[in-house]
Structure formats: C-alpha cells, structure tokens
Amino acid sequence: MAAIERKADANPTKAFFVRIITKDISLEDCILDLIDNSVDGAWRCEGSRPIGLQDGTDLSKYSIMIEATPDKFSIIDNCGGMSLDDAVEHAFSFGREATEDHDDYSIGVYGIGMKRAVFKLGGNIRVRSTYDDKGTRSAFAVPINVSKWLSNDKPPWDFDIEEDELLPNNGVEIVVQELTPGAAGAFESPAFLQGLRRTIARDYALHLNRGLRISLNGSEISGWKIELRQSEDFQPMRLEYKDKADNEEVSIEIIGGMAAPPPESNDPEEEADNEKQPHGWYVVCNGRIVLAGDKTAISGWGTDDWPNWHPQYAGFIGIILFTAANAAALPLTTTKRSVDITSDIYRRARPKMREVSTKWIAYTNQRKQAADEAKAKEALAVPVSIYSVAKRATVALPALVSRPAGERLANVHYSVPVSRLKKLAKELGGINMSNREVGLKSFNYTYDDLVGGE
Template identity: 50%
Template sequence: MPTTIRRAKANPTKAFFVRMLTRDISLTDCILDLIDNSIDSAWSESGATPTELIEDRALAPYHVAITINADTFQISDNCGGIDLDDATNYAFTFGRSDEEIDQAYSVGVYGIGMKRAVFKMGNAVSVVSTFDDEGIDAFEVPINVSKWLVDKTDPWDFELRQATPANETGVTITVGELFDDTVSLFEDPTYVRRLHKALARDYMVPLMRGLTISLNGENVVAKTINFANSSAFEPLRRSYEDNGVRIEIIAGMTSSPPDDVSPTEEREEDISGWYVLCNGRVVLAADRTDNTVWGSAVPKWHRQYAGFTGVVLFSSTDPMRLPMTTTKRSVDTSSAVYRRAIDKMARPTKEWIGYTNARKGDLEAARVLEQKVTSVPVISVAKSGGLKLPSPPKTKARSVANIAYSVDATRLRKLSAAMGDAGMTYRDVGIQSFEYAYDSFVQDEA
C-alpha cells in the first residue's frame, strides 16, 4: 500500500464560501428567509400547523416587524428566541448537522438562511436573542463581516456576548454599514411597495392565522383569493397524503373569462394561474408556466383561460420532503410527490379549458350564469369531490365569420373616442364599426 506523505487541504475560503452563498439570491428573498425563521418559530411556539387553508387566531400572539432605510435593516420578532445551546451548536453553523432536530413544519431546510441574508446586506451585523430557559436571558452575536472574513484565530466561529433581555422573548437582527447595492435598492421609493405586496402574497397563510407582519410601521394584510360559487359553479377542494406529505388542492373560477383575448389587453393584478405553497409559504404565485401544469399536462397558458385559479398546499413535518428550491421561489419539478400532484392539478385545469371553449357557443348565456355567483374566500371553500362548471345552453348553430386586421393604434383610439368611449376594447371598436357599416350599406336585420 502506498505511503501517505501529506494531506492536501480542501477547506473552502470564507470569501469564496460567502460569495457563492449570496450571489444567486435576491435581496428580497434574503429578507423573506429571515421572516421564514421567525414564522417557523411562531408555528413551533404556538403548536399550530400550516396544514390547511383556514382562518383562526393561532398565531395572534406573534409579530414580526421589519424596518428598512438607506442606513439600516432590522427585523424583530417575539417568536420565542434562540436559546444559548442552540446558538452555540446549531443556529450559526453553515448548513445543518446530521444530529440537528428540525422544527416541525418549518421551511428552513439547509441552515443557511440567516447567514446568507445578513452577509448579502451589509458589513455590521448584530443578532440579539432573548429566550426563556428557566429564566429570561439574552445574548448578542456581533459580526463585522470584513474582519470575520480575514480572521484566522477561530476561522468559522462567532463570538456570543451577554446582552440585556428585551421585554419579550424573540430575536432582533440589525444590519448596518449596508453595501452599495442594498442602499440603492432601499432608496428606491417603489421597493418598499413591491416588498409589501410580496409579503402579503407569500405569507397569506400565517397572516390568515393571526400573525402580524409590519413593514416600516405599516401592517401587512394577507392577499385574498375568492372563488365563485353558485348552483352552476363550485370550486374543488380535496386533500390526500403522499409519502409523508399532506397535499390540499383548491381550484375553480375566481373571475369570468375574458371575451376579448387580445394579448395587448392583459388584466392588471390578474391572480389567474396556480399557487404552490410549502408549509404555509407561497413558493410560486399565479404561475402560468410548465413549472406547474401549463404546456406540460395541459396546453400552454392562453389569456382565454384567465379567471381560473388553483392553490396547492404541501405540508410535512420534514421540510426535505417538500418540493421547493433552496431560494423558496420555485418548485423542484423532479420531486416525485410534486409530479404526482401535477396529475391531480391538471384535471380541474383541463375542465376549465373545456368550459372556456364551450362558452364561446353562447356568450350571453354564459355571462348570465357567471354573474349569478357569490364570492367565497379560499379558507371557506367546502370540501368537494370535483370542480363543478356549467354547460352553456345550446343554441341553434349560426354560421359565423371572424374578422382580423391591423390598423394604426392612434387612429383606432381616435375612432373609439369619436364613438363616445376612448377606453373601448379593440374588439368592441371592431364590432361597432362593423355594425355601423352594415347598417349604412345593408340596412336590414342580420
């Protein structure tokens, strides 16, 4: 056997590790990672689980407050804190060790979220935890990133210092000396609005369960999804178990399909598409790509299909079983659990596509049925075996012809204004133009 003469070092440098850790994640997703940690603790402290889309007050005692400006980022919660043993052995390691016990129903999988987030934002970091371990205590972890990167004394460790306990158990993370990219984004007046909308969407489940999230002092209100319900329209709601994962699917009509499917006239804030949630966290919102069903299990998305919304909630005590990526901003399409769910998601989607095709036969009758609905919040949708959609009444077939032509947009808008409505759809301008020409030249009933 050959004699070993030396061992080649294979340790990563800190600078390389930090660069690789932070380069492929956005600042917004870093902030969401920190919020995820707070919410994971809130679920654990409350004993509640994010396994169903319901509304209650299970998380009402807990709050998460985020403050951002050009100088500082801070997130503070009252969700129980990190105790000293966990801080020493787990919370600040890069990646989870084999013996570490995950919080049940968490979305933290790899143990990198907090470190990745603060290293992305700035140079001066402070993590303060107040915890109850047979008496209230607190510690602080101060991190000067630039100094830590070159420190060779204890290469990967952080110092824990005694701190003054806060009024409530929880964690406060403050980042100062923000990097230029962070400052530039935080100074953008539209950024806070975009972040606020992301929080309302991605945390709709914990917000509906009573959690308070505030951004620069303004409380976030959960994004709402309401389904149409009537004797003709009933959304689907079903759940099942698959390899340690509970899956709940809700799908149905959230608005009438468009009569005009011109791609230039997309609806603003259209919620149509599939929402994928993992342990209560939205990882895909209003998806209309082959990440869900479109273009794979069913035809590619077309504006004709607008008005259909599906929600699929995956929940498990083991987050490794959930079909989400490390950034929690997409799905792992290779997951067997997810692929099997796609088959079930495709069924109501295909039924909706069929309905949008059938309604063309009698749009007026379809509109009448679509207007006779009540709005039911996603949390109140009743369990059912399948999606219920109407078959529009059959009418005597008429020979029809489609007219398609292009005109200068400025001239078209001048024409619509002359007709009395400058905001008229292209389709209606065409119809009224035809009717005017028909009446002028033919002068009889069609």
Template identity: 30%
Template sequence: MSENQGQISAFPTKSFFVDMLVRDIPLEQAVLDLVDNCIDGAKRLRGEDSNDLSGLRVEIQFSKEKFSIKDNCGGFDRQTAQMYAFRFGRPKGFNSTKHSIGQFGVGMKRALFKFGHEFLVQSRTPEESWAVRVDVPEWEAEENDWVFPWSEYEGGHEISDSPGTYIEVTKLRKGTATSFGTKVFENKIIASIKSKHRQFISFGMEIFVNGNRVDAADLKFFSTATLKPVVENFVFDEDGLEPVRIRIVVGISDSIPKSAGWYVVCNGRVILDADRREETGWGVVEDNADRPSLPSFHNQYSRFRGIVYFDSDDSSRVPWNTMKTDIDEDSLVWQRTYERMIVLARHVLDFINKLDSEIEDYGREKSPLMRLIRNAPKSSVDVLKTDQAFKAPDKSSVEEAPPTIKIQYSRPIEEIEFLKSALGVDSARAVGERTFEIVLERNRG
C-alpha cells in the first residue's frame, strides 16, 4: 500500500490548467490584453498621469503562421518577469504599475496559450535584457515542474533604440490560425483598438495592426456659447484605499443611433461603448422600480452621448470586470457614480425631447434649434475637463445662422458634368456645395 493512501492528489495537470485558462476568452480579447500590457509599459515610462505618449509605438502582426507584437514602451525587467509576468496570478505585495489597465495577472499567459504551441517573450530595459522561449507541449509534459526557463536574448526586433518588448507566437492553434489569416479578423482588431484604446491613441501613442495605423475614434460634443455639455468631477474616497477620480461628461452630438449611449472608461481603457442597456440606466424595469433610471432607449435619443471616466492608481478600485468587457455593478464606486449619471443625463434628455417636439412643429429644415445644432462646432471630450453645467438654448436665444461667405469659381463644363453624375446631384451649384462638404468631412475626420 502506498504512503499516499490517506490523501488524494488534486494537483492540476498543466494541460488541464491551460485549457481552462484559454477556454472562455475570445481571441480578440486576448490580443487586446497584450496591447494593454504595452500601454502599462508606456505609463511606467512616462508617468501614470502623462498625457504625452508620443514616440511610443506598438506593432502587431498576425497571419495564418505567426503572431507577433512589439513595442518601444520601456520593456520590463527580470524581476517583473519572475514575480508577475510569468506567474499565474499576482503575488501579494507585488508593486505593480500604478494606474494600470492590465491588472489581473493573467493577460499575457492567457493570450500566449490561446494563440499557439510555441512562444518567445523577450524584453530589454536600459539595464538588462532577457528572453523566455517555451515549447508548450514539452512544457506540459513536465508535469511537476511549474517553471519557465530563461533563454538567450536574441534581439533584432527592436522598433527603435528605446527599450521595449517583443512577443512572438508560432505553431498556432488551428482555430486561431484560421482567424488570424482573414481580413475580417484584422478589421475587428482594428475596430476594437480604435474604440477601446482611443484615449491612449489620442495621447500620441501609435498602434499598427498588420501595417495599418489605427486612428482614434474621437468622441465629440456640440459645444457653443449657448449649448454646452455638462462636466462634473468628483473623487470617491474610502478609508485606507486609493481614491478613485470620476469625471462625467454628458451632452449631445450627431444623430447616430449606433453611437448614442454611455461610454465608460476605466484608467483610460474603454469598457462600455455606446451602451444603452439597463445596466447603465436605460429603461424602467418593474423589479427595480426604486432604482433611478432613464426612459428606454429610443432612436429619438440618437444624439445622446454620456462619458464616464474612472481613474485610480489602484486598478482594482475602478469598476470593471475581469475581462474588461463590462462594469462591475456591485462596486460601490459604480453605484455612487450611477446616481449622478442619471441625474445629469435627465437634463440632456429633456433638451432632446424639446428638440424633437420642435422638429415636429416646424419641420426639420425650419426648426430654429435644429438649425443651430446643424451649424454648431464640436469639442473633443478630451478638452472638456473643467466642471460646467449643461447649457441648452431656448427658442428665444436662437440666433440666425452664423455669418457665411460666398465662394465662386469656374471649372470646365466636362469636369462639372462628370462630378454631377458621380455625386448624384443635378446642378453645378450642388457640385460645388457637395465637394466642399466632402473635403470638410474628410479633414475634420
């Protein structure tokens, strides 16, 4: 009889562990986790509150054969690799990046295992360089040995002279290779980075996906002397815990149903995008009759935009779930903020209702409020930082359309006729106006 007769080993096998780890994470999410790590590097390098990430760059490449991501965001040292990056879960007392977005200690490993069967991670800091190369099936075969061996730093993948990290995964899993080989997946990654990392891109960080530079999806509000979005800043302080700084901006923008709703940004990372669910207050539900809420979302509200920023040096204090795909409704910080969101949104929705009834009375073309909105300039949310109350025009304060200047020029008839047909308009004047609108739209972005 063996000496272990009195107990049962529950020690997990590595392959079971890996399968569990990668099972529920969508491939797209795994790629974003790696981008989050690069951004944390950038925050360590430039300071957590820095608004200047220019010169920092992330390059992602993927195909049926291989995935790679490299950055010049400072790299991380051997100790971080040993204590954090390659550990499953974060050891207590480990000093992580302040204000980080990669807070759960699983992102990188999960992504590497999700992608393929062989990976290389190498990093260079000003002081040192190191590399880890793992053949996953071999690693899994060594059942009792939960270590990753150091290997030789190979170099040759640096973006610039500045230190950084290079990760490469080969022998891709079949499903992964299938997705990585398509334009559709590339488009999805570009769209996700554009939306989730917009703030870092607008701070000057450059992110490339298969050679395509990702531009930031800009969030803009109509902002004039008579029409201003509300901005409210406050701090949520609990004894002994890192404070959470909150900024809420609510106002109106272009009438686009798919873009309307709440945006929630935690430590710079967009968690919710144009959210119109009950979780962010839309729609009265019988069970929650005591909870303040907004009317159900309807296309009438397609001009509504609300953005909520949560920032904390301790990333476990901002109200996101582990996948960074939704808010944590149980968080006290969220619950307090939610109440303010509803109050501030009501003012804006009231104005939208007023606008709607005016359009019904006057017609879209003649409504004075509508005319004011059509000509109003917009401000990016990034400049709306100081507290201000919501300001909406009433009919009496609406001025006539802003002053205009006439533009006149001549062009060959043949070219004008060509553009008339190409643009689907029927006069030379309309060609002039439409071409002006196109150039204005493209340059405003």
C-alpha cells in the first residue's frame, strides 16, 4: 500500500514529560537525588575509587548545605562542581546516552535525578556551578523559568546558560523559588524536616562517618554509627567476593553479627519500638545505603526457610555492600531506595546472608534456656566500628549450655598443648574457634556420649 506523505506526530509535550518524571517520586527522594549528585562530585574529586569499607578516604573537606523553607529551597556543595562541557553535553539532558562514560563508582545511573528533583520542587530554578577549568576557576549558571520553558514544545529542548559570578568554592548551588504547593507544605512541617534529617543520617551514614558534612537548615547531621559487638565468644563475619552482572565486575562485602544484646522480653511495646531500631539488614550500593535496618522479605525474612522477623531477633545487624565501577551493574531499584530482588547478583548473595541470619536466630532461641550465661557473655562483647571488623568466613556466637533456672554452675580450668587444641578445634568445626568454645563443645560431646541427652 502506498504511504501517505504526512506523519502522525508522536513527539511528547514538555508538560507531559515533566508530569511523568515527577509523578512517582517523593519529595524526600528528590532531595536525596540532589545529595547523591553532590556526593558523586566529592567522590570524583577523590579520584573515583571503589568505595569499600577498608578505604579510609577522609571526606571532611566536603560539605553539602541544604536550606528548606516554605518559600525557598537551596542546596550548595563544595564538591568540585560540573564543568561547562558537562552542562552543555549531558548534565541537563533527560537520560544518559548509552555512550557516556560510567566507570566512576557513582550512584548516578540514569541521567534524570537533578532535573526530576528541581521540577518537583518549584517553578523558578537556578543551577550555578563553579569549577576548575584547566587551572582557572570558571563559573556559569543555568536559569530555568519552568512555565516559560513549558510554553514552547518545539525541539530542540534546551536551557540557556549564562555567565555567572564565582561561588566561594568550586561546587554547585541550586536555588529553587516559587515552590510547588507540595514542597512549600512539606518545608513548613517540622515532621517532614525531622524525617528528612533522619533519612539523611541513615542513608549517608558511611559518608558522614568518613567526615562528609551535611546540614539541614543550619544544623549539621551526624550519621548513624553502625557497630558490631566483639569478644572471644562473639565475632562478626566479614566476607568478600566478586561477582559479575552483564560482564561488569561487582565486589561484594558481607558483614554481620551482634550489634546489641537481644531484648529481655517480647512485649508489644518493645515490639513497636523495635520497628524503629536500626537492626536488620543494610544494603549498600557504591557507598550509599539503599535499604536500612530491613526486616522484610527483601532481605530474606519470611522467605524460603527463614522465619519472619520477630522482636526476639533484635540486636542483629547485617550489611551487604555492592561496589561497581558502573552503577548500572548494581542491584538497585530505579528510585535507588531499595534493592532489585530479581537481580542475579542479589539472588546469589542471599544464601550467604541467610547463613549469618539463621545462626543469629538459633542463638536467640538457645538463649531462652540459658539467659544468665548469655547475658554474662553478651556483657563482655565490646562495640567495634564496622570498618575495623576482621575478616572471618562466618559469624561466631557462643555455645550456650541449657540448664534450669537457678542451677549452680561449675567452672572447668585445664591446660592442653596448643597444637592438640587446634587439631581438635578443626575437627569440631573450625580452626578459629575460641579455646572456650572448644572446651564447651568437647564437654557436651563427651556428655552426650557417656551420659546421654536430657
């Protein structure tokens, strides 16, 4: 059949486009997107290395200041800024081109975050950048009057760039005025601001712990301290391995153990509190916590043969870190606030997460029959930062002796050659077992054999 010369127009309108990209993202997530960009900038200034836990990079010279009031929003960083070429070629385009370089261990993947955030925030936007242009500090600004920009759909879609005064430091400043009703309302609400502060403290904990400064309305935010308890009896696991997603290498690190002694009781009040507790699984992608204190099926609870999370398991923290030069290889959801559970890389990690979780579950069960002994041992375990946890293939938890409440205890002391102890430890389950564990296990073994089970 002969084609008719004229074509059916399929070009999007700007208004449709803006509505679609801002519809399904929360205001809080938009602000986190802007913080992500600043953090990526700081990391670029530090040479874009893998963001493992061992890395001692000091981020204390970088700061991100956010002001959120009912009539104005601003974020200003000193994280190096974007160059004029960045702005002309990709920073303001909707979506990254496939050919763009991604090998920078960033959290930015799609090329949409900044645009989506500013459109969600308001109608009068000014993005300013000051950067190092081959040894000379240069500056430019991109002003966006949203209603004016929306009024003309004709391609090419672009934004004007104008000369600008230098910012005090190399970095980016974004100021948004004529806030949308949603943004103005939220910034008036102490509850929203408190929630935002809490989310920042949690999700950027690893950066804040390295010294990065983030402030909201003039007050600095301190990052969550993530610590695990360690003693002869309690030793967190710390495992590292590599995997591949679409031929891109991804490094994985898993750490897990006791962060705090389990609760005394399972009463409903404690249970309610428990939801707010930082316990559970953390998933970190290129340094950013995308899932924190998870107690749901996403980190495995209530799936396969794991039980559902129960307040009895409080005290456990597990952290899994995925690090990749190309952020597209990370098991991220598109909003970057959770994990893509269908990702092969994440699926392959789950059994390893399961192992440490189930050991903790077993410990908290055993503990009910030997509460005094457990508490005494837990009291000896001291908090250590997750950065200093030693490598260990699996978590070590004390072997408890079940006994009726009030039964008297006998202590056994004896000396044996170290070489024999090690050989026995190996047979009993692991060369890294503590002497005490070997003693207890061999006692229980002999007891079961000669006296029999009770």
